[in-house]
Amino acid sequence: MNMSAALSGAVSFLTATRFHIRDLSRETSDVALNLITPIFYACIAYFLHVAGGRQQNLADLMIGAGLMGMWSSIMFGAGTVIKAQRYQGTLEFLLGSPKRFSSIIIPITTAASVFGAASMLLTLLWGVVVFDVRVDLAHVPGMTLAALVTTLAMGCFGLLIAALFVQARRAESMASPMIAPLWMLSGILVPVSGLIEPLRPVSRVLPMSWGAEAVRAAATGSPYWFGLASCAATGVVYLLVGSWAINVVARRSRDKGEVNLW
Amino acid sequence: MVTRSQPHIYTQVISCWNTSFLSFRALFNWLAPRHFVLAMVATPIMELIFFAFLGSNLGVEDARFFLLGGAMLAACTPSIAGGVMALTSERHFGTFEHILVSRRSRSYLLLMRAVPYSFMGIVASVLTLAGGMIALRVLLSPRHLIMFIALLFLGCLSSAFFGMALGVLGLVASNVFLLMNVAISTISIGAALVVPLSVLPKWVQVTSHVLPVRHVAQAVREMGSQDFKGAILWNAGSEVLVAAVWALVMLASFSRLESRMRREG
Numbered sequence: 345m346n347m348s349a350a351l352s353g354a355v356s357f358l359t360a361t362r363f364h365i366r367d368l369s370r371e372t373s374d375v376a377l378n379l380i381t382p383i384f385y386a387c388i389a390y391f392l393h394v395a396g397g398r399q400q401n402l403a404d405l406m407i408g409a410g411l412m413g414m415w416s417s418i419m420f421g422a423g424t425v426i427k428a429q430r431y432q433g434t435l436e437f438l439l440g441s442p443k444r445f446s447s448i449i450i451p452i453t454t455a456a457s458v459f460g461a462a463s464m465l466l467t468l469l470w471g472v473v474v475f476d477v478r479v480d481l482a483h484v485p486g487m488t489l490a491a492l493v494t495t496l497a498m499g500c501f502g503l504l505i506a507a508l509f510v511q512a513r514r515a516e517s518m519a520s521p522m523i524a525p526l527w528m529l530s531g532i533l534v535p536v537s538g539l540i541e542p543l544r545p546v547s548r549v550l551p552m553s554w555g556a557e558a559v560r561a562a563a564t565g566s567p568y569w570f571g572l573a574s575c576a577a578t579g580v581v582y583l584l585v586g587s588w589a590i591n592v593v594a595r596r597s598r599d600k601g602e603v604n605l606w
Numbered sequence: 607m608v609t610r611s612q613p614h615i616y617t618q619v620i621s622c623w624n625t626s627f628l629s630f631r632a633l634f635n636w637l638a639p640r641h642f643v644l645a646m647v648a649t650p651i652m653e654l655i656f657f658a659f660l661g662s663n664l665g666v667e668d669a670r671f672f673l674l675g676g677a678m679l680a681a682c683t684p685s686i687a688g689g690v691m692a693l694t695s696e697r698h699f700g701t702f703e704h705i706l707v708s709r710r711s712r713s714y715l716l717l718m719r720a721v722p723y724s725f726m727g728i729v730a731s732v733l734t735l736a737g738g739m740i741a742l743r744v745l746l747s748p749r750h751l752i753m754f755i756a757l758l759f760l761g762c763l764s765s766a767f768f769g770m771a772l773g774v775l776g777l778v779a780s781n782v783f784l785l786m787n788v789a790i791s792t793i794s795i796g797a798a799l800v801v802p803l804s805v806l807p808k809w810v811q812v813t814s815h816v817l818p819v820r821h822v823a824q825a826v827r828e829m830g831s832q833d834f835k836g837a838i839l840w841n842a843g844s845e846v847l848v849a850a851v852w853a854l855v856m857l858a859s860f861s862r863l864e865s866r867m868r869r870e871g
Binding site for chain 2: 372373376377380381384387388389391392393394395396397399400516517518520521522523524525527528533534538
């Protein structure tokens with residue numbers, strides 16, 4: 345692939361992502377729910393923190409609550425991506441497009457992930473304003489970088505979720521019970537070391553657990569490059585696996601004439 | 607001129623029960639049990655496990671606290687959502703006008719509608735409780751289980767009336783489902799279902815008295831303590847009062863809305 349093709353692909357991805365962010369923003373109640381729900385998580389985390397004698401770092405809890413919101417955005421946003429396109433009557437056009445199906449879906453899952461990043465930012469701001477959380481301004485660039493990489497990696501993870509939920513008519517019902525276990529496994533509020541031993545390796549394959557580590561480390565000024573690199577690496581793996589899975593599903597459905605079942 | 611007398615109260619109640627049960631079957635979109643189990647049982651079980659895990663890591667309360675809180679939250683969700691949908695879905699499916707032209711007493715008709723949704727809340731809660739007990743290895747004695755269900759029915763009724771009051775609002779305002787989700791999240795904190803009541807700010811503790819399930823939660827937390835009998839009577843009475851207030855709010859706002867609709871066409 346030459347440089348201009350890569351640049352053209354990046355521009356195309358950014359344009360499509362911006363388009364889908366605008367598309368998802370049309371439903372104001374969904375946007376509001378995405379942004380408000382993590383604030384409730386933050387309040388629960390705060391009150392449990394107070395009840396537990398304020399032993400944990402409050403900034404970590406606020407970041408964790410925001411990341412809980414990102415999980416919800418990804419699971420519902422990416423899980424229902426096919427259903428949403430079917431509902432809008434655009435699924436057939438997307439499937440008929442000459443581009444690879446995965447390159448059409450990834451901007452949508454990334455847009456969902458961007459909403460998750462926005463909810464994380466809002467939750468952190470809520471923590472700063474309401475719960476007097478201290479964030480050192482010198483650490484903000486590192487946190488922003490870590491959040492950006494986590495957002496992109498979670499967008500890639502969303503591609504796999506979209507592929508898994510392709511034929512699910514009630515994708516929300518299926519996504520809903522999966523969210524809390526993912527909160528636990530990715531160690532966003534309680535560190536992975538708090539998990540039972542057999543579950544710890546599972547958390548290592550989730551980009552969110554590396555991303556959460558990187559954001560938390562960046563917030564305290566600790567080294568975060570390893571977490572960031574691992575987050576990016578797992579994101580790339582999910583991009584490849586998710587692209588392969590969704591392209592296979594799309595091709596099989598076209599071959600067997602099952603697109604109407606989507 | 608032909609005049610028609612109002613049917614006997616008993617006939618009205620039976621008839622309203624039948625229509626409320628039929629409307630419940632028609633409007634509540636959980637006709638496939640799999641979807642109900644995924645959304646209303648599996649999700650709360652996973653959430654209560656998460657909160658128990660979080661609580662144990664932060665050194666807050668014990669697994670029983672989160673088990674009971676999670677089970678009560680599982681009861682709230684279908685009761686409130688059902689209450690909202692009992693009215694908004696009638697309009698969505700184009701059957702709301704049929705209610706408006708009915709000569710049945712609005713009070714019976716609307717009050718009865720809360721009952722099936724309350725039972726659904728109980729079913730969701732009991733299944734969640736069973737799953738939670740297995741997952742967290744916490745057992746409730748049969749006596750406490752019966753008390754829990756009896757108390758929870760009051761909480762489900764007040765939740766359903768609260769949901770119906772939101773549903774009346776949903777007839778004139780958009781985004782009522784956003785409001786419903788915010789309300790459920792508020793109840794999870796304000797009614798002390800997932801956090802201890804003592805850590806909430808004083809103003810939250812005071813204002814939370816109007817929230818459904820708040821008093822039931824307090825009574826349930828007292829189960830097994832020395833002065834449980836006094837607490838149960840006081841809190842059950844308070845929950846009945848909260849249910850009555852929300853029922854009145856719902857009836858009054860529905861009546862006002864109906865007269866406005868008739869006046870303005």
